[in-house]
Amino acid sequence: MLEIQGLSLGYGGAAILRGVDLSVAAGQIVSLVGPSGSGKSSILRAVMGLQPALAGTITAGVPRDQIGILFQDDALLPWRSARDNVALGLRARGIDAATRGRTADAFLGKMGLAGLEDRFPGRLSGGQRKRVALAQVMALAPRLILMDEPFGSLDAIVRHRITQDLLVQVEGQGITVLLVTHDLEEALALSDAVYLLSSGPDAHIAAFHAIDLPRPRNLATVRADPRFGPLLARLWADLSAVVA
Amino acid sequence: MRRVPDWTIQTVAVVGVLGFWEWAARAGLVSPFYAPAPSAIGATLVELFAGGEVWPHIGATFGAAMIGLVLGVVVGTLLAVMAVATRPAEILLAPLMGALNAVPRIVLAPLLVIWLGIGIASKAALALLLVAVLIFFAVFSAVGGVDRRLIERVRTLGGGRWLVLREVYLPSVAALMLSSLRVAVGFAFTGAIVGEFVASSRGLGYLLSFAQSTYNTALSLAVVALIMVFVMALLALAGRLERRLTRWR
Ligand SMILES: Nc1ncnc2c1ncn2[C@@H]1O[C@H](COP(=O)(O)OP(=O)(O)OP(=O)(O)O)[C@@H](O)[C@H]1O
Ligand SMILES: [Mg+2]
Numbered sequence: 001m002l003e004i005q006g007l008s009l010g011y012g013g014a015a016i017l018r019g020v021d022l023s024v025a026a027g028q029i030v031s032l033v034g035p036s037g038s039g040k041s042s043i044l045r046a047v048m049g050l051q052p053a054l055a056g057t058i059t060a061g062v063p064r065d066q067i068g069i070l071f072q073d074d075a076l077l078p079w080r081s082a083r084d085n086v087a088l089g090l091r092a093r094g095i096d097a098a099t100r101g102r103t104a105d106a107f108l109g110k111m112g113l114a115g116l117e118d119r120f121p122g123r124l125s126g127g128q129r130k131r132v133a134l135a136q137v138m139a140l141a142p143r144l145i146l147m148d149e150p151f152g153s154l155d156a157i158v159r160h161r162i163t164q165d166l167l168v169q170v171e172g173q174g175i176t177v178l179l180v181t182h183d184l185e186e187a188l189a190l191s192d193a194v195y196l197l198s199s200g201p202d203a204h205i206a207a208f209h210a211i212d213l214p215r216p217r218n219l220a221t222v223r224a225d226p227r228f229g230p231l232l233a234r235l236w237a238d239l240s241a242v243v244a
Numbered sequence: 245m246r247r248v249p250d251w252t253i254q255t256v257a258v259v260g261v262l263g264f265w266e267w268a269a270r271a272g273l274v275s276p277f278y279a280p281a282p283s284a285i286g287a288t289l290v291e292l293f294a295g296g297e298v299w300p301h302i303g304a305t306f307g308a309a310m311i312g313l314v315l316g317v318v319v320g321t322l323l324a325v326m327a328v329a330t331r332p333a334e335i336l337l338a339p340l341m342g343a344l345n346a347v348p349r350i351v352l353a354p355l356l357v358i359w360l361g362i363g364i365a366s367k368a369a370l371a372l373l374l375v376a377v378l379i380f381f382a383v384f385s386a387v388g389g390v391d392r393r394l395i396e397r398v399r400t401l402g403g404g405r406w407l408v409l410r411e412v413y414l415p416s417v418a419a420l421m422l423s424s425l426r427v428a429v430g431f432a433f434t435g436a437i438v439g440e441f442v443a444s445s446r447g448l449g450y451l452l453s454f455a456q457s458t459y460n461t462a463l464s465l466a467v468v469a470l471i472m473v474f475v476m477a478l479l480a481l482a483g484r485l486e487r488r489l490t491r492w493r
Contacts, residue, residue, distance in 0.1 A: 048400055069400050075393040079415040079492045088411070089401035120492040136401065 001026040001176045002047065002144060007056035009042045015054060016042060017203040022195055024144075026061070027174040031187035033235075034197030034206075035243050040180040041072050043197075044146040047178070060144060061176075068142030072149050072180075074129035076121040082108060082132045083117040089140045107135035110165065112158060126153040131162065138169070144176045151186070163190070164219045171216045184235045188213075189222045194235060198242040207238040280462040288466040298470075304447040305436050306474070308364050312371020313432035319372065320379025321421070327380075328387045338384070344377045350434070353442045362443045371435030375428045379421065386420035387413065422486040429478050433471065 002024040008015050017039040024030040032040050045051040047058055048069045060067055076085045086104035095103075105117055111131035121129055130153055137145065151159045167190060170177055181187050187194050191211050198206040213225055222228060262282045268274050269281035276284065292298040323341070326333040353370050360366040394412045403411070440449025448467050455463035 050396055050400070065402050067400075071393070071397065073393060075391065075397060077394060077397075077411055077415075079419075079490075080411070088398065088403070088407075092398075092402035092404070092407055122492060140401065 001028075001061040002178060003057075003059040003061070004043070004047070005057050007043070007046065007058065008054040009039060009046055009051060010054050015202060016200045017197070018055075020056070020197070020203075020205055022178075022205065024176055024178050025192075026176055028192040029170060029177040029179060029190050031179045031181055031191040031194045032197060033181060033184060033187050033194060033239065034203065035199040035239075036182075038197045038200045038203040040197060041148050044069060044148055044178065044180060047146055062143045065140075066143040067146065068137035068140055068144070069146040070133055070137050070148060070150050074121075074126065074133050074153075076129060076132055076136075078121050081118045081120055082113065082124065085121065085132055086135045086139050089136060093140075103139055104135070107139045108132070110138075111135050111162065127155065127158065130154065134162070134166075142175070144178075145170075146178050146180075148180045149182065150179075151181075151183075160219060167217060167219065184232060184239065185223070188228065188232055188235065189217065189219055196235070196238050196242065206242045207235075209235060209238075276461075277459070278461060280465065284462050285465045285469065288462045289469065292466060292470075298451075301447050301451050302470070302474075304364060304444075305367075305433070305440065305449065305471075308367035308436035308439065308447070309371050309432040311364075311368040312373075312435050313375055313428060315368070316372040316375025316432065317379050317421075317425070317428065320376035321383050323376070324380045324383035324387065327384055337380075341377055341380050341384075344373070345381065349373050349377065350438045353439050356439065357443045362445065367436045367439035367444070367447065367449075370439040371432040374431040374435040378424055378428055378431060382421050382424035383417055386417040389420075390416045419490055422482075422489060425486065426479055426482045429482055430475060433475050437471065 002022075004020060004022040007020040007022075008018045010016050020043065022030075022032070022043070032043065034040055042051060046053055047060060048067065049064065076082075077088070080088070083101060083104045086107055087100035090100040090103060105114075108114065108117055108131075111134060113128060113131055113135070116124065116128065121132065124132065130150065134150060151163055154162060163186070169175070177190075179187070179190065188211060193211060194209045195205055196207040196209075197203050209231065211231060213222060213227060265274075265279070266281050266283060269276060269279065269284075323333075323337055327337040328334070350370065352373060353366075356366040356369050360369055390413055394416075395408055398408050398411055436447070437449035437452070440447035441453050442449075444450045444453075448471055451467045452464060455461075455467065
């Protein structure tokens with residue numbers, strides 16, 4: 001599905017990462033981890049066409065309008081209610097107002113935000129805004145989703161529930177996901193493969209781990225799998241090596 | 245203890261100052277020639293309205309200020325949009341507006357009277373000039389300051405130019421323009437009244453100029469009070485409009 005080959009990215013001529021190869025097969029969840037500032041968000045932006053590549057190629061495998069991106073920050077339109085923010089993409093597709101509203105409310109409900117549909121983003125908590133942004137992307141039923149730290153500001157319970165829900169949806173509908181996260185356990189529990197980016201400048205892929213834990217997965221039980229512990233230990237070791 | 249409401253303090257202060265002034269005038273401590281008693285100013289106001297002769301003056305000033313305000317907002321916005329959209333417009337308009345901003349624009353009042361006559365046109369034009377330059381800079385910088393992340397968000401959700409304009413640019417600019425609007429109301433009246441003061445046969449500025457030439461302090465202060473009330477009422481309206489349109493804050 002998503003193929004990245006020999007990708008170099010930079011700001012103002014200076015490269016921040018070089019020669020990155022990364023591939024995500026259709027229906028897979030692949031995580032990208034790495035130190036802060038190594039260029040993870042930049043890679044997602046490049047896939048979305050928001051950032052030009054200095055070198056290399058990116059093939060998304062689906063048309064642009066079937067890719068959804070969940071940005072690291074939760075900038076929503078401050079002058080639009082949660083509902084209207086979620087309905088924004090549907091509006092761009094010319095879907096009528098009544099259907100948009102119903103769809104938006106349904107997705108907000110799934111994120112545990114029922115009752116907050118009419119709130120403006122300025123009156124939502126950080127975690128609530130994150131969930132609105134997630135609903136905004138999911139409402140468009142994308143085939144490929146790029147997620148940048150989507151669960152960072154959620155409390156443990158909500159985080160578990162939202163992640164599990166998302167996992168069920170993604171596995172059930174065969175959605176392809178490239179996930180950026182700082183949480184190694186989360187990366188392991190969710191992914192078919194984990195890429196580790198070294199620290200910049202001139203970051204590169206420092207390690208790759210295929211995670212062959214069975215699917216469908218359950219976040220609560222996958223950690224009990226005997227292969228989970230050793231995999232986590234190796235990821236930790238690799239990450240410590242690039243950060244040091 | 246309960247807090248004393250602001251308006252109580254304000255009312256007490258105003259009544260206190262006016263009372264003291266009235267007392268000082270009656271006791272002969274200040275000359276009525278320089279500072280007529282509040283009651284005398286009030287009597288002048290009543291007289292102005294009782295004869296009905298003040299209405300054409302109010303109408304003239306209000307008309308000129310409103311025409312200048314509306315056209316000034318439209319012209320200022322259009323020029324700013326042009327300057328943002330095309331480079332030639334930007335390199336010509338930005339310095340021109342900067343130059344106009346650098347001089348106190350009311351110095352153009354005599355020139356406008358020569359060009360447009362002593363009627364309402366020269367007053368409206370001065371108000372327009374004052375307002376348009378203010379709005380130009382407000383809109384110009386607002387467009388430059390639009391949050392890039394919001395544009396990216398709308399675009400990645402499949403939005404085209406129109407949706408970006410409608411959902412990002414318009415609300416961002418409107419929010420900043422609304423806060424300039426209150427200043428613009430004051431500017432519009434300044435333009436109209438100064439224009440009338442320079443040369444006219446009607447308007448509150450004309451009344452002021454008449455009061456000055458006849459050394460009529462009471463009339464002068466009555467007109468000042470009148471202008472204050474009108475502008476403050478308009479400002480309150482502008483404030484309500486702003487709050488209404490920026491409910492999301
Ligand atoms: N607009 C920009 N202009 C210049 N440099 C930038 C810009 N955005 C990011 N950078 C730099 O590029 C590098 C990679 O940034 P990026 O946001 O991709 O990192 P990241 O891996 O997502 O980090 P984090 O985990 O902290 O989100 C950083 O060193 C950052 O300082
Ligand atoms: Mg990032």
